[in-house]
Amino acid sequence: DIQMTQSPSTLSASVGDRVTITCRASQSISSWLAWYQQKPGKAPKLLIYKASSLESGVPSRFSGSGSGTEFTLTISSLQPDDFATYYCQQYNSYSRLTFGGGTKVEIK
Amino acid sequence: EVQLVQSGAEVKKPGESLKISCKGSGYSFTSYWIGWVRQMPGKGLEWMGIIYPGDSDTRYSPSFQGQVTISADKSISTAYLQWSSLKASDTAMYYCARHKEYYGMDVWGQGTTVTVSS
Numbered sequence: 001d002i003q004m005t006q007s008p009s010t011l012s013a014s015v016g017d018r019v020t021i022t023c024r025a026s027q028s029i030s031s032w033l034a035w036y037q038q039k040p041g042k043a044p045k046l047l048i049y050k051a052s053s054l055e056s057g058v059p060s061r062f063s064g065s066g067s068g069t070e071f072t073l074t075i076s077s078l079q080p081d082d083f084a085t086y087y088c089q090q091y092n093s094y095s096r097l098t099f100g101g102g103t104k105v106e107i108k
Numbered sequence: 109e110v111q112l113v114q115s116g117a118e119v120k121k122p123g124e125s126l127k128i129s130c131k132g133s134g135y136s137f138t139s140y141w142i143g144w145v146r147q148m149p150g151k152g153l154e155w156m157g158i159i160y161p162g163d164s165d166t167r168y169s170p171s172f173q174g175q176v177t178i179s180a181d182k183s184i185s186t187a188y189l190q191w192s193s194l195k196a197s198d199t200a201m202y203y204c205a206r207h208k209e210y211y212g213m214d215v216w217g218q219g220t221t222v223t224v225s226s
Contacts, residue, residue, distance in 0.1 A: 034212030043216035102152040
């Protein structure tokens with residue numbers, strides 16, 4: 001199975017900060033990576049697909065980059081609505097999709 | 109509006125069986141994969157498996173193979189997740205989500221809470 005390792009697991013930041021979350025795959029997944037945001041008590045929401053494509057309706061302060069085994073999610077200027085937990089997911093093979101462990105973005 | 113609506117919360121005893129549902133609307137149900145995701149209390153997301161309702165092609169995570177059964181009834185645009193014998197460790201929130209090819213899981217159900225307790 002492809003393992004997805006996210007870092008950090010928790011991140012403390014202030015409104016207006018630039019935030020970067022990293023996701024590493026245990027083997028190459030090309031660009032088949034998605035990022036999700038989840039708020040407490042809510043279903044996850046797709047932010048980024050195919051590593052760097054912004055889902056419709058998602059603010060442009062969110063961006064994704066990377067390919068192969070190293071990926072990043074960047075929030076250019078953190079807003080109050082962005083405090084949440086973020087997950088990466090690889091979908092290189094429909095037989096073995098896997099999520100990263102999550103990164104909780106907290107208020108500093 | 110494209111949406112997935114899941115069945116309501118369940119409280120069961122260990123050893124009981126259970127089948128929860130996920131009904132799609134607003135799109136061609138047979139043209140997209142439907143995946144199931146587990147989230148145990150206070151924990152992260154775990155991908156359980158996926159089904160293509162068009163032909164019932166089903167894939168499971170090794171962690172869940174043999175523990176659950178995923179199925180779909182395309183005539184009523186509904187996918188299912190079922191257990192034959194629940195354990196306390198099955199207590200979790202379960203989400204279904206549409207998997208749009210090359211895009212990831214773009215539409216999610218609201219989640220179904222399953223509590224297993226004696």
